[in-house]
Amino acid sequence: MTINSTSSRRPLALAGWILLCFAAAAMGGLFMPGEWYGSLKKPSWNPPGWIFGPVWTALYTMMAVAAWLVWRQGGWARQRKPLLMFLGQLVLNALWTPLFFGLHRTGVAFAEIILLWLAIAWTITAFWHVHRAATWLLAPYLVWVSFAAVLNGTLWRLNP
Amino acid sequence: MTINSTSSRRPLALAGWILLCFAAAAMGGLFMPGEWYGSLKKPSWNPPGWIFGPVWTALYTMMAVAAWLVWRQGGWARQRKPLLMFLGQLVLNALWTPLFFGLHRTGVAFAEIILLWLAIAWTITAFWHVHRAATWLLAPYLVWVSFAAVLNGTLWRLNP
Numbered sequence: 001m002t003i004n005s006t007s008s009r010r011p012l013a014l015a016g017w018i019l020l021c022f023a024a025a026a027m028g029g030l031f032m033p034g035e036w037y038g039s040l041k042k043p044s045w046n047p048p049g050w051i052f053g054p055v056w057t058a059l060y061t062m063m064a065v066a067a068w069l070v071w072r073q074g075g076w077a078r079q080r081k082p083l084l085m086f087l088g089q090l091v092l093n094a095l096w097t098p099l100f101f102g103l104h105r106t107g108v109a110f111a112e113i114i115l116l117w118l119a120i121a122w123t124i125t126a127f128w129h130v131h132r133a134a135t136w137l138l139a140p141y142l143v144w145v146s147f148a149a150v151l152n153g154t155l156w157r158l159n160p
Numbered sequence: 161m162t163i164n165s166t167s168s169r170r171p172l173a174l175a176g177w178i179l180l181c182f183a184a185a186a187m188g189g190l191f192m193p194g195e196w197y198g199s200l201k202k203p204s205w206n207p208p209g210w211i212f213g214p215v216w217t218a219l220y221t222m223m224a225v226a227a228w229l230v231w232r233q234g235g236w237a238r239q240r241k242p243l244l245m246f247l248g249q250l251v252l253n254a255l256w257t258p259l260f261f262g263l264h265r266t267g268v269a270f271a272e273i274i275l276l277w278l279a280i281a282w283t284i285t286a287f288w289h290v291h292r293a294a295t296w297l298l299a300p301y302l303v304w305v306s307f308a309a310v311l312n313g314t315l316w317r318l319n320p
Contacts, residue, residue: 011296018218057217058178065225069293133229136171 014068021064024094025056031101041158046151059141063090066137070130082126089119106156113149120145174228181224184254185216191261201318206311219301223250226297230290242286249279266316273309280305 033049067086070079092115100109120142127134193209227246230239252275260269280302287294 011299014296015300053213054217057214058221061218061221062225065222065297072293133232136174137225139171140175 013071014065017064017068017071018061021060021067021090024090025060027094028056028097028101031097033101036104037101040155043151043154043158055144059144062137063141066127066131066134069134069137070127073130079130082123082130085119085123085126089116089123092116092119100152106152106159110149110152110156113145113152117142117145117149173231174225177224177228177231178221181220181227181250184250185220187254188216188257188261191257193261196264197261200315203311203314203318215304219304222297223301226287226291226294229294229297230287233290239290242283242290245279245283245286249276249283252276252279260312266312266319270309270312270316273305273312277302277305277309 067083070082070086073079076083092112096109096112096116099105099112120138124135124138124142127138227243230242230246233239236243252272256269256272256276259265259272280298284295284298284302287298
């Protein structure tokens with residue numbers, strides 16, 4: 001009975017994880033790069049602005065699918081720890097944009113993105129023994145955040 | 161040995177499926193809605209243009225993950241039929257944009273999107289017994305294409 005009711009909620013849960021991840025994404029949407037960002041000195045390898053929207057949409061989607069795949073292995077009851085780690089990294093992810101684009105605190109944002117990187121790496125190791133595919137779905141996210149951290153650090157250094 | 165070498169190619173395969181799906185997406189990017197689309201009579205419930213980019217990015221990502229999850233169940237050797245169906249629907253998906261936005265053939269595009277809908281539904285049933293999660297990952301895609309088909313049909317009717 002319990003198994004059946006959990007099983008019937010599975011597709012709905014996918015929608016739930018997607019909504020949750022895009023809620024974090026929406027936080028980013030509240031703080032768009034404006035005049036301040038335009039005026040910053042940029043490195044030569046600074047990517048064009050249009051690339052961030054599609055990349056983050058794809059990354060948030062894979063993130064949601066990864067969490068859902070882990071959740072399917074017994075739900076919150078059995079996967080409490082890895083799922084809480086996932087939520088932790090999602091909160092850190094949502095916090096970065098207000099720090100950088102909202103408060104213009106590039107140094108604080110850099111420290112925060114290092115924490116985010118560690119939280120993602122930690123979540124990946126926690127997912128490893130639960131669902132291998134979920135781990136790989138987070139790999140592009142870790143790669144992109146590594147790049148974003150280097151970019152954040154460079155912008156901080158170039159604009160003291 | 162064979163199992164190990166397949167296993168080591170798994171993360172690379174995720175990248176492959178993502179590239180393949182976004183190649184189909186790029187076909188859409190070649191034919192942007194321009195003056196012609198702007199001049200069409202629209203229904204009152206026509207969605208704002210900015211919604212299509214993020215929605216399709218999320219759908220192509222879920223599509224790629226779904227195909228990858230099925231591929232992981234024994235690769236092309238064992239999943240030839242469902243994967244070929246998947247490729248078939250992807251080709252139909254890529255063809256719609258040149259028909260609609262390239263050639264402005266709204267009626268032909270409508271017939272084609274009905275075929276696409278059937279191909280997706282067929283792929284979903286083929287995925288069902290291979291990997292349940294992969295099936296659910298294609299559900300939002302089928303919902304969106306249903307909506308797109310109704311929109312295409314309405315635009316065809318409103319602009320004879």
